[in-house]
Amino acid sequence: MNLFTESNLSPDILKAIGELGYESPTEIQKQTIPFILSDIRDLIALAQTGTGKTAAFSLPILDMIDETSRKIQFLVLCPTRELCLQISKDIKNYSKYMKDIKTTAVYGGSSIMDQIRSLKDKPQIIVGTPGRVIDLINRKALDFSAIHWLVLDEADEMLSMGFKDELETILRETPDTKQTFLFSATMNKEVERISKNYLTTPHRISVGSINEVKKNIKHEYYVVGYRQKKEALKRLIDANPNQYSILFCRTRMETQEVADFLMQNGYAADALHGDLSQAQRDTVMKKFRLKNIDILVATDVAARGLDVNSLTHVIHYSLPDDPEVFVHRSGRTGRAGKDGISISLIKPEESRKLKQIKSTTKIDIVEKFIPTGEDIIKAQVEGVFEKLFTEHEEDIFEFNDSLIPDLSAFTKEELVHKLLQFQLKDLALYYKDKHDLVDQKFSSRDDDYSRRDRDRGRDRDRGRDRDRGDRDVRGSRDSRDRGGKPRRKDENMVRFFFNLGKKDQLKKLDVLEIINKATAGKSKKRAEIGDIEILEKFSFFEVEKSFSENVMSNIPSMKFKGKEMRAEVAN
Numbered sequence: 133m134n135l136f137t138e139s140n141l142s143p144d145i146l147k148a149i150g151e152l153g154y155e156s157p158t159e160i161q162k163q164t165i166p167f168i169l170s171d172i173r174d175l176i177a178l179a180q181t182g183t184g185k186t187a188a189f190s191l192p193i194l195d196m197i198d199e200t201s202r203k204i205q206f207l208v209l210c211p212t213r214e215l216c217l218q219i220s221k222d223i224k225n226y227s228k229y230m231k232d233i234k235t236t237a238v239y240g241g242s243s244i245m246d247q248i249r250s251l252k253d254k255p256q257i258i259v260g261t262p263g264r265v266i267d268l269i270n271r272k273a274l275d276f277s278a279i280h281w282l283v284l285d286e287a288d289e290m291l292s293m294g295f296k297d298e299l300e301t302i303l304r305e306t307p308d309t310k311q312t313f314l315f316s317a318t319m320n321k322e323v324e325r326i327s328k329n330y331l332t333t334p335h336r337i338s339v340g341s342i343n344e345v346k347k348n349i350k351h352e353y354y355v356v357g358y359r360q361k362k363e364a365l366k367r368l369i370d371a372n373p374n375q376y377s378i379l380f381c382r383t384r385m386e387t388q389e390v391a392d393f394l395m396q397n398g399y400a401a402d403a404l405h406g407d408l409s410q411a412q413r414d415t416v417m418k419k420f421r422l423k424n425i426d427i428l429v430a431t432d433v434a435a436r437g438l439d440v441n442s443l444t445h446v447i448h449y450s451l452p453d454d455p456e457v458f459v460h461r462s463g464r465t466g467r468a469g470k471d472g473i474s475i476s477l478i479k480p481e482e483s484r485k486l487k488q489i490k491s492t493t494k495i496d497i498v499e500k501f502i503p504t505g506e507d508i509i510k511a512q513v514e515g516v517f518e519k520l521f522t523e524h525e526e527d528i529f530e531f532n533d534s535l536i537p538d539l540s541a542f543t544k545e546e547l548v549h550k551l552l553q554f555q556l557k558d559l560a561l562y563y564k565d566k567h568d569l570v571d572q573k574f575s576s577r578d579d580d581y582s583r584r585d586r587d588r589g590r591d592r593d594r595g596r597d598r599d600r601g602d603r604d605v606r607g608s609r610d611s612r613d614r615g616g617k618p619r620r621k622d623e624n625m626v627r628f629f630f631n632l633g634k635k636d637q638l639k640k641l642d643v644l645e646i647i648n649k650a651t652a653g654k655s656k657k658r659a660e661i662g663d664i665e666i667l668e669k670f671s672f673f674e675v676e677k678s679f680s681e682n683v684m685s686n687i688p689s690m691k692f693k694g695k696e697m698r699a700e701v702a703n
């Protein structure tokens with residue numbers, strides 16, 4: 133079957149998918165559609181998001197569903213509300229010309245009463261999250277006696293989210309005669325166990341095999357110490373301009389921390405994780421889809437519901453434990469025939485984990501070195517030209533040539549030079565006197581950062597801390613100059629007294645983060661930060677005058693390690 137028109141699907145379905153632009157089936161569709169249409173066995177399909185799996189299971193089922201019956205015949209379970217909405221939308225599109233077919237989505241975080249009301253329409257198809265489906269079973273709002281097809285979509289994810297009991301209940305509550313199709317991106321012990329207990333002699337299909345997914349994705353890794361990680365990340369982002377990427381973290385806390393760091397440094401980034409409310413998650417995803425933000429910092433689970441095909445990069449800020457998760461994450465870039473880059477930041481003590489990923493997945497992950505300031509400027513210049521010639525700016529607004537002043541005194545090269553200077557000034561200034569990050573090495577003993585390396589790393593970190601203090605605290609100087617004379621007062625800065633000090637484990641970097649947070653506003657301009665002096669019980673810092681109001685009004689509403697903060701203008 134190379135074209136849908138060669139399949140046995142009904143004309144109503146062919147018409148609907150034709151309108152969606154589907155001509156030839158994807159690999160998983162080639163394998164599942166004929167199977168589901170002709171076989172009564174259960175099915176285990178190993179497939180990732182983006183392979184076309186929704187159509188793979190729903191098209192043949194729609195072809196066989198009894199339109200005249202008003203009982204639920206087809207149930208899809210999936211892990212998140214977003215996926216639930218996506219799948220039900222897809223099924224509604226596929227059944228557009230099957231006028232008696234109704235599909236209802238049921239998921240948590242939304243009114244159960246509204247969902248009960250919509251079930252009164254007697255849909256034949258339910259797409260739901262396991263928790264909400266169980267709630268509805270308990271309220272006797274769902275009748276599963278006529279279920280003929282049950283799909284477990286992203287089974288691995290549902291299990292890792294703790295839906296094991298709910299899945300088992302639903303598998304038991306639905307008729308034994310049903311056909312069960314289990315779709316999973318990865319196959320682990322839990323998924324195997326569910327399959328063994330609840331599926332009968334399943335047929336197995338696997339698509340997007342590890343090697344196939346990899347072809348158009350370039351994998352790079354950078355060894356970087358814990359304390360250099362954020363600075364290294366900043367450099368990697370700067371060295372890859374015009375990116376539209378997902379950055380994966382391991383925990384919700386790390387996700388928020390990294391997103392905050394990026395936002396404070398002026399990047400269009402945001403966080404997506406389970407500590408956010410549903411409404412907040414929706415807003416972040418919408419902003420990402422609309423490209424109002426171009427770096428999404430997410431946990432594996434939260435990123436699942438997001439179906440975006442044009443990612444240029446995937447960044448593994450922290451490596452996952454499971455090699456298959458690495459493959460799955462990376463496979464989110466390099467879609468729709470485009471190339472993709474997967475970047476991993478690896479701590480010196482993670483060599484064994486990296487080795488395991490390499491050997492299990494057979495992916496060639498190449499070691500690279502953290503870009504220098506020079507590398508970054510070079511990449512940024514290329515990025516400017518790439519953007520200039522791929523985006524059709526001329527379509528955006530009419531430009532009257534008479535507005536251009538007389539530039540005949542300059543050569544073409546001089547003008548380009550000036551424009552680049554103008555465009556990249558801030559970045560160039562930032563990297564101007566920065567030391568390169570010291571490239572880290574794996575320790576010789578596997579997984580064990582040997583003492584010598586550790587000490588060396590510590591020394592480097594110390595050195596770097598010093599550098600960082602000097603670099604990040606713009607205009608930072610000791611209160612006295614080298615000759616011991618009192619420092620000249622900067623009229624443009626305001627000196628603040630701050631109620632926390634060394635005893636509260638306050639570090640310079642913390643003060644920087646606090647000030648950045650307190651002064652982050654809508655405008656891209658960042659507050660100039662001067663001297664930071666941390667004493668035992670309190671501290672002093674200097675901030676650009678025009679931001680002093682923000683410091684005073686915002687700091688009292690923030691906390692540091694649970695402690696109240698207070699900043700007052702120092703005498």
Ligand code: AMP
Binds near residue numbers: 161182186439
């Ligand atoms: P899925 O893996 O189901 O999330 O599908 C990924 C994307 O591929 C969705 O945007 C589908 O609309 C699209 N898609 C699925 N099957 C086809 C096909 N045969 N031809 C073109 N696009 C497809």
